[in-house]
Amino acid sequence: MGGPPEMPAPTVTHRDSLTPDLTSDPRDRSDQRDQNDQRDKRDQRDYRAAFAIARLPMALVGRDGRVLEANRALGALLGADPVRLNALAAAELVGLHADERLRAEYADVLAGRSEQLRCTRPVRARDGRTLRAEVTVAPVPGGVLLSVEDLGERHELREQLRHLRxxxxxxxxxxxxxxxxxxxxxxxxxxxxxxxxxxxxxxxxxxxxxxxxxxxxxxxxxxxxxxxxxxxxxxxxxxxxxxxxxxxxxxxxxxxxxxxxxxxxxxxxxxxxxxxxxxxxxxxxxxxxxxxxxxxxxxxxxxxxxxxxxxxxxxxxxxxxxxxxxxxxxDPERNAHRMTRQALSSTLRQAVERGEFVLEYQPLVAMGNGSVRGVEALVRWQHPHFGLLGPNRFISLAEENGSIVQLGRWVLAESCRQARQWQKDYPDDPLFVSVNVAVRQVWDSDLVADVAEILDDTGLPPELLQLELTESAVMGSAGRPLQALHALHEMGVRIAIDDFGTGYSNLAYLSRLPVSTLKLDGSFVHGFRNDQHPNPADETIVEALVQLAHRLGLTVTAECVENAEQAERLRRIGCDTGQGWLYSRPVAPERIAELKGRQAP
The missing domain is CATH 3.30.70.270 (Reverse transcriptase/Diguanylate cyclase domain)
Structure with a gap:
């Protein structure tokens, strides 16, 4: 007798991670399904709550194109109870049916062949207005979600945001x-x-x-x-x-x-x-x-x-x-001047390096016999665009931005070099050179070391160099400036006070400073222009200043001497030297040779 047919041996395979564990307790699997169901119901409940209260008009549409559910916002837009919109053709509600191309694209989204449709369509509102709206259709579980956004409201919102911005x-x-x-x-x-x-x-x-x-x-x-x-x-x-x-x-x-x-x-x-x-x-x-x-x-x-x-x-x-x-x-002219100042200020340092500066010299004439005793070095800027510029156009700028230190060192070196050449040319009657020094040169550099180095390099004797500082610059000098002036004086360099009488007019500081010369400001000399209508006060002040200077062992130079009458009266008062257009305007160094030894008018 044959026995029962043999059953094939079970095949043992590795369980895939996605395959339910059939060996686990059925009660555990049931609990898991319940939890998943509860989570899905909760998600659907939250989704439907958000769908119902959303301000954006929306409808859930089935795959057949008919409304399954509409929210209150869509009902308000179309002027109908949302429930009454159920089962209606969504395409007709928002005008998609009127355009053949849009109908085809809409059908593709319904069939799952396309992920989204977005277009702008006219939508009839409940109050009879035709709104320009943006219609969007996108797949969701169970169908597609249709939304309608009033572009007029968007524009109004944008305008409100723009106003705030x-x-x-x-x-x-x-x-x-x-x-x-x-x-x-x-x-x-x-x-x-x-x-x-x-x-x-x-x-x-x-x-x-x-x-x-x-x-x-x-x-x-x-x-x-x-x-x-x-x-x-x-x-x-x-x-x-x-x-x-x-x-x-x-x-x-x-x-x-x-x-x-x-x-x-x-x-x-x-x-x-x-x-x-x-x-x-x-x-x-x-x-x-x-x-x-x-x-x-x-x-x-x-x-x-x-x-x-x-x-x-x-x-x-x-x-x-x-x-x-x-x-x-x-004022365009005032602005042009300001722009020019900015242009000059920004290129000052490079101009020194490019060698754009030149020196002219104005004679300092002995008032007794008219002989040229010395010269004042006056710097000019040969600007490539603005032409030859006088110091009034750029010195204040150089002082403001600090380039006066670099420029001043160049002026000092060039003046001493030229003075040394004149010494060689006139060994029996050498000229001294007078160089203006800005306050920042004293504070922002080692002026004493610079002068010593330049004198050593050029071979100019210290007594042939005179440094001019303004009265306001030396007034109240203490600390480093005063030490520098004394060191220069001990070196043999002359110190002159420029524009004397226009500053603080405190004569007490003259006894403390190693000064050798006072240069009377031109405003005093102007009063000597006309011998027919002299100003007694001007003459009295100048005479007193000259007498004071002489008693202190100082010499006096009168600036801005323009005519012979002025020169004669200043000589009679006791001024030692004069400087001005009567004798010569500032000239190139080679012109000084023509003036050397010439008697003043």
Whole structure:
């Protein structure tokens, strides 16, 4: 007899990680399924709650294209109870059916062949308006989600955000960004009106003190009050639309579109000054401020927003520098001078290195016999663009930026080299050279070491070098400057006080300083011009100064001698040497040879 058929032996395989564990307890598997079901129900509940209260109109659409469920926002948009929208064709509700291409793309999303449809369609709202809306269709579990966004609301929201972004929160005025936008537009459209624009750029004098002492709350109230007065001034200006803006801090601007000329802009500035001079009553505080105003008015053609603002900023600086609480009108010539100063200042150091400076020499003549006793070295800048510039154009700039130390060292070395050559040419009657020294040369460099090194390099005897310092520079000298002057004097170098009588007029310091010469300022000599109408006071002062100097063992040089009458009177009073156009203008070094030994008129 045959027995029961043999059963195949079970095949043992490795269980995949995704395969349920059949060997585990069935109760555990049941608990896991319950947890998953509860989580799914919770997610669906949260999703439906969010779907129902969302402000964006939405509908869940089945794969057949009919509405399964619509939220309240879509019902409100279409003017129907959301429940009444169920089973309706979603494409007809939002106008997708009217366009063949959109119908095809919509069908692809419903069938799962495409991931999204987004388009702009006209949608009829409940109030009869046709809205321009953005319709989006995207797959979700169980169908697709259709959403409708009113682009008009989006535009309104964008405008609200733009207003917040382009306006100052304290004063509610347009801010810097909007001001520059409007300024650029005004320049572009100026040809449609007068072809001109005006601008008043101002900041408040004394605002920082108010803000620091009374606090930012009072400061903000003051700014708001100022904004109100500026707006009133602009409104009273007359024709055209004028923009008032807060550019930041305590800076404001008033843009005059379609300006009728400089008079209109300056009248506005006058009005603003008068308005701000009236006290402000804020939270029990009576406050007073003023304003400094830069006024620019010009043709719009060829002008940029950046250019006109740079001009306004420069003019505001002038108003501040001129004393505050005033308006100043932009002056192209003054600005050109400022630009030239900046150009010169920025290239001074390189100019010394490039050898762009030259020296001229003006004779110092003995008033007794008219012989040339020495020369004053005067530096000139042979500028590649501006031509030959006198020291009044660049010395103050060199002192401001510190390049005077480098330039002064070059002038000193070149002067000593030239004086040494004259010594060789006239060994029996050598000329001394007088060189101007700036205060910064004493403070910012080792002047004594520089002089010693230059004298050693050139071979010039120290007694043939005279250093000139202004009266105000040596007044009250102490510490390093005084030590330097004494060291130079002990070296044998002469020390002269330039422009004597125009500084502090404290004669006591003469006894403490190692001075050998006083140079009388030209303002005293001017009184000697006309022998028919002499000024007794000038002559008395000069005579007293000369006598004092001589009693102290000093010599006196009279500057700015222009005619023979002056020279004779100064000689009679006792001046030792004279300098001025009567004898010679500053000349090149080779011209000194022509003047050497020539008697003065």
């Amino acid at each position: 382009m306006h100052d929160p304290v004063t509610k005025l347009p801010n810097r960004a909007l001001f520059f936008e409007r300024l650029a537009t005004a320049l572009d459209r100026a040809a449609e009106s007068t072809g001109r624009v005006g601008l008043c750029y101002l900041d408040l004098d004394g605002f920082k003190a108010i803000n620091d002492t009374l606090g930012h709350r009072i400061g903000d109230r003051l700014l708001s009050a100022v904004a109100g007065r500026l707006t009133d001034c602009a409104a009273r200006l007359g024709r055209g639309h004028h923009l008032v803006a807060r550019l930041g801090g305590d800076e404001f601007a008033v843009l005059v579109e379609g300006s009728t000329g400089t008079g209109q802009a300056t009248s506005l500035a006058e009005s603003v000054l008068a308005a701000l001079q009236r006290p402000f009553d804020l939270a029990g505080q009576r406050l007073a401020v003023s304003a400094s105003i830069g006024v620019v008015e010009r043709e719009a053609s060829g002008t940029t927003a950046t250019g006109i603002m740079q001009a306004a900023d420069t003019t505001l600086y002038w108003a501040k520098a001129d004393g505050k609480a005033r308006w100043t009108l932009f």
